Amino acid sequence: MLRQASRLISRSVTAASSKSVTARAFSTELPSTIDSTFVESWKKVAPNMDPPQTPSSFMKPRPSTASSIPTKLTVNFVLPYASELSGKEVDMVIIPATTGQMGVLPGHVPTIAELKPGIMSVHEGTDIKKYFVSSGFAFLHANSVADIIAVEAVPLENIDASQVQKGLAEFTQKLASASTDLEKAEAQIGVEVHSAMNAALSG
């Protein structure tokens, strides 16, 4: 989930930063050059040893953001047990973020979005592929790459509508009769997931 975190932390501010919102430096950003005062005091204390390397010295520099917005969005959609889409170039992706259905086009503002149970659709020309996602995260990067990770994602055809109805009724009833906080929360989750599947199948 935090695959890109080390790259993001160590990125340096590029000269073409005026175009891109993301080129503002973090306050905790590491300097891209080695700290000379540290190296000097190290040499005084331990002249025969090399100064220690920092993680950033082992990393490749972050790929620079293209100055013009690319025409296609590159999507990597992964599940714990399979890689659904890997480096696929598409026109648009609509993801079920907790803040609502979010449409992602090439050149989208870099975002980290938590996903709620809902439909994710991948648009490629006139082709639309829909998946029901149980939950996960979507990382949208400045270079128009979208990394979407989900725990479980199934094509809509694989969902059994009668089971969804049964589950919805069962959990609605559990929600009404729940006593402890935890039971209420579990019943609520059940109601949410089943309603989302219901809406996905009928919508």
Next chain:
Amino acid sequence: MASSAAVPFWRAAGMTYITYSNICANLVRKCLKEPFKAESMNREKVHFSLSKWADGKPEKPGFFFTLLPV
């Protein structure tokens, strides 16, 4: 100190995100049509082997069991 921004209902009930996410995934798996449901149950099976220790030595490796998703 005032309490921080609105937390999701499951967090307020003491559940972690991982538990929430796994519950969601299990509910979705239970609503799948037949060959897919069996495949996913198979995929999510966890095999356990439990052995108790006494005096620093393992006793006979107790029982093997398989845990299916809830």
